[in-house]
Amino acid sequence: xxxxxxxxxxxxxxxxxxxxxxxxxxxxxxxxxxxxxxxxxxxxxxxxxxxxxxxxxxxxxxxxxxxxxxxxxxxxxxxxxxxxxxxxxxxxxxxxxxxxxxxxxxxxxxxxxxxxxxxxxxxxxxxxxxxxxxxxxxxxxxxxxxxxxxxxxxxxxxxxxxxxxxxxxxxxxxxxxxxxxxxxxxxxxxxxxxxxxxxxxxxxxxxxxxxxxxxxxxxxxxxxxxxxxx
Numbered sequence: 001x002x003x004x005x006x007x008x009x010x011x012x013x014x015x016x017x018x019x020x021x022x023x024x025x026x027x028x029x030x031x032x033x034x035x036x037x038x039x040x041x042x043x044x045x046x047x048x049x050x051x052x053x054x055x056x057x058x059x060x061x062x063x064x065x066x067x068x069x070x071x072x073x074x075x076x077x078x079x080x081x082x083x084x085x086x087x088x089x090x091x092x093x094x095x096x097x098x099x100x101x102x103x104x105x106x107x108x109x110x111x112x113x114x115x116x117x118x119x120x121x122x123x124x125x126x127x128x129x130x131x132x133x134x135x136x137x138x139x140x141x142x143x144x145x146x147x148x149x150x151x152x153x154x155x156x157x158x159x160x161x162x163x164x165x166x167x168x169x170x171x172x173x174x175x176x177x178x179x180x181x182x183x184x185x186x187x188x189x190x191x192x193x194x195x196x197x198x199x200x201x202x203x204x205x206x207x208x209x210x211x212x213x214x215x216x217x218x219x220x221x222x223x224x225x226x227x228x229x230x
Contacts, residue, residue: 020061021137025092026052029135029156032096033125038175038188040126042108045173046180048131049189053159056134060155064138067153069145079124079158084146090137090154099125111168120163127162128170 021029033050040047056078063072071080083095102122105114113119124130135156143151162169171178176185183190 021090021092021135025090026057026135029092029096030133032093032100033133034187034189036096036100037126040103040170042172043175043188044126044128044170045175045178046171047126047128047175047189048180048183049186049191050131050133053132053134056132056157056159057136058134059136060134060157061136061138064136064153064155067138067140067143069143069153072155072157075157077159077161079127079130079161079163081121081124081156081158083154083156084143084148084151085154086148086151088139088152090152092135092154095154096125108168108172123169124158124162126169127158129160130158130162132159133157 030050030052037044037047037050059072059075059078060080063075069082069084071082081099083090083098085091085094099121102117102119103126105117106112106119106122107114133156135154137152137154139150139152141150143153175188176190179185179190182193184193185191
């Protein structure tokens, strides 16, 4: 009986490690946010550079484990984007790109989405004052609110929150022309002069260095489809 318990615990640990974002994936999330933030049209005068935040990461990880396809009601004053895909692990490139592609549904002049279309993920990604992001993912055999089984869920939280009613995501103007004090212009974004933020992609930042193959990966169904929701 003792041996069976030990084996069961080892399997649980292996699965848990498998679904943690790697340092490379965290770095990719930040880099893609900043790339897309620098490409907005019309150009942004006050777009802050995005940084990784471990507190937001922990909040996102905890909520992803609940496997719910709805926004976290306990996230407080934080923005949130969700992404779901029918693969054993989340492809963060596809996730952030999917959010950004909602720009085709957004009218900057009127600050509104096209009729019956979504654009809130896009506006959160490019919300000028949202300069901190933290994400977590999880493989879910069942997600509350979704019929599709065996999916991977990505949750990203933001501070300060975006999508403030009645406001546009950023101030239109020449890049960096309205950066806050103590910021410099780097790659068309307003970067803190002290560098600041957690440097992901560096072993010193902690976290999981790389994904490990877990038992559930053998049974996951791989589909080239993905879903998005406000």
